[in-house]
Amino acid sequence: MTAASLPQFLQQYNIVAVLDASHPFAVEISQLAIATCKHQQIPYLRYERPQWNPESHSSSVIRHASTASTSHQLPTVSKSADSGQSQVPNPKSKIPNSPLLLDSFKSLLSSSYLAGQRVFLTTGYRSLERFKPWQDRAVLFARILPSVTALEAAIAAGFTPDRMIALRPPISADLERALWQQWQISMVVTKASGTAGREDVKRQVAVEPGVQLIVIARPEIAYPEQTSDLSVALEFCQSFCT
Incomplete structure (x- = not known):
């Protein structure tokens, strides 16, 4: 349309x-x-x-991601009122074994969180082009939909066949865990897609092997x-x- x-x-x-x-x-x-x-x-x-x-998966009314309760969320990147630049925690400090909520892909890619990490991207094929400049600074893996369009986008973004997998959701916790272990993943990037997008499964699995989960907040x-x-x-x- x-x-x-x-x-x-x-x-x-x-x-x-x-x-x-x-x-x-x-x-x-x-x-x-x-x-x-x-x-x-x-x-x-x-x-x-x-x-x-974490307390309820009910369909309670939420007006905006920015006004929803964030009592369960860990460090959130915010904008500086003076500079307008994203203020991120020092990525070289000890990263807690808990999800980190960032306000946008820009905040993630303008920081050094990904540097030197084995990163699994579960953000959809449309976002992969954003990560192309990071191909020589981190070991990136991607999960995409089993479609020609998604495959072409991944290849254009610099992903080689050994660093991508085509699967159609939903993905079980056991399969999610197996993929992370197979590729020795140290960091997973996903979107705040809710339980319908299996965000709960990624949060669950990330705690077990000590993988750092980064969640990109929904756009307002x-x-x-x-x-x-x-x-x-x-x-x-x-x-x-x-």
């Missing part, structure tokens, strides 16, 4: 409402849907899959209407049924 094709699609199929249930990191898709619905005056609701929570988007309650999303859809 594009800015030209989406309005045509909505008109062609007489769409009367849009429920945006795209991936938390699918920023362009959501922004396109929001702008188009506003222009077409079509009701819009964002269903945001719940953030990972100004959704006009948003819920993490599936029943609310269903009621929204049903309200337009005749």
